[in-house]
Structures are given as C-alpha cells and as structure tokens.
Amino acid sequence: MAPWFLFILVSALFPLPPQVHGLNYTDVQAAVTDMRSKSYYGFAILLQMLNSTSQPYRSLTFLMPGDSQLSESPISVDHLQDFLISHAVTTPLLFNDFLHFPTGSLIPSGVENKMIRINNRGRANFFVNNAHIVTPNICQNSYIKCHGIDTVIQYGNSSYINS
Numbered sequence: 001m002a003p004w005f006l007f008i009l010v011s012a013l014f015p016l017p018p019q020v021h022g023l024n025y026t027d028v029q030a031a032v033t034d035m036r037s038k039s040y041y042g043f044a045i046l047l048q049m050l051n052s053t054s055q056p057y058r059s060l061t062f063l064m065p066g067d068s069q070l071s072e073s074p075i076s077v078d079h080l081q082d083f084l085i086s087h088a089v090t091t092p093l094l095f096n097d098f099l100h101f102p103t104g105s106l107i108p109s110g111v112e113n114k115m116i117r118i119n120n121r122g123r124a125n126f127f128v129n130n131a132h133i134v135t136p137n138i139c140q141n142s143y144i145k146c147h148g149i150d151t152v153i154q155y156g157n158s159s160y161i162n163s
Contacts, residue, residue, distance in 0.1 A: 030142035035064065038138045040148060042070040049077075050084055060110060061089040062146040063128055063153060064138070073152050085110030087153055092145040095136030098126060114155050130154045 028051045035044040043064040064087065065073070075083050088110035099120065101107065106115040119127035126133045128149065135148030 027142040027144050031062075031139045031144040031146060034139040034141055035146065038135055038148065040064050040066065040135075040138065040146075042067040043146075046070075046075070046080060046084060050080055059092045059143040060085075060145070061091065061093045062139070062144065063087045063089070063116075063131060063133070063149045064146055065131070065149055065152050069151050082111070086114065086155070087149075089116065092143055094145060095123075095126075095133065095147060098128075098133070098136075098147075099123065109153075109155075111155075116153070128153065 028047060032044040032048060035041070035047070043062070047062070062084070073083075086109060090108045090110055098118070101118040101120060103118060103120045105118040105120075107118065108114075109116050116128050121127075131149035131151050131153050133147045134150050137145075138148055139146035
C-alpha cells in the first residue's frame with residue numbers, strides 16, 4: 001500500500017485539531033457500566049479514580065487489560081494517568097474501524113510520541129503492539145470506546161507503567 005494512502009487514511013480517521021471532550025460523569029459512568037458488564041472491574045476502578053482528578057480529554061478508545069493482568073502490574077497512584085492514556089487511542093474507534101488498518105499501521109496512543117502498531121490478521125487475530133484484542137466493542141453507550149486485551153501494552157521493550 002502506498003505511503004500517501006496511509007497518510008490520507010490516518011488523516012481522515014484522526015483529523016487535526018482533535019475535538020476536545022471532557023470525560024464527563026455521564027460518559028464515564030456509561031463506560032464503567034459497560035466495562036463491569038464484561039468483568040473488566042479493575043480498569044473500571046482505575047478510570048473512576050482518574051476521572052475524579054483529571055483534566056479534560058479528547059474522546060478516547062481504551063484498550064483494557066483484564067483484571068489478572070492489572071493485578072500483576074505495578075501501577076502507582078502517581079502514574080495512574082500515564083498508565084491509562086498509554087492504553088488509549090486518541091479517537092473513539094469501534095472494532096470494525098480498527099479492522100480497516102493494515103498490518104504495520106501506526107496510530108497515536110494517548111501518550112505523546114508513543115505509537116501503537118497494528119497487526120491485523122483478521123477479526124479473530126488482531127493485535128495492538130503486543131496485545132491481542134480478545135473482547136471487542138465493550139463500551140457502546142458513551143463517547144468512550146473500549147476493547148479488552150490479553151496483556152498490558154508494551155512500547156519497545158517495556159510497558160509504560162512507571163515511565
């Protein structure tokens with residue numbers, strides 16, 4: 001695929017400047033309810049903790065590790081925001097939107113200068129960096145979109161937990 005086509009595709013999906021949208025109470029509560037309905041309790045708690053102290057964010061897509069993966073991650077309160085935004089894409093994307101990205105595509109994470117690499121081997125075998133999307137389209141009822149993944153996302157040789 002031609003590089004200019006990927007640039008146009010990414011530009012169309014991630015227009016500049018991005019719409020700023022605060023994670024208001026209704027958005028967060030709807031997303032948390034959806035997360036809990038699929039047993040992503042740990043991520044729901046982290047999001048609620050962050051929402052009580054955070055600044056406005058753009059609409060996001062969260063890539064959520066399961067509770068067992070979160071329990072193994074040394075996430076400090078001081079780095080909670082960094083952890084959550086390192087597991088986010090800067091625009092709301094349903095799983096069908098992700099499927100349009102060919103393998104090798106880079107999409108911006110919530111962390112400046114950190115990109116998420118797509119490995120698209122089809123609906124049942126779709127990876128973001130090192131993480132397999134195992135439960136797509138969990139959050140349906142707010143600006144926040146979210147998908148369950150099987151591990152904490154790695155950037156290079158490490159996660160973004162305490163960077």
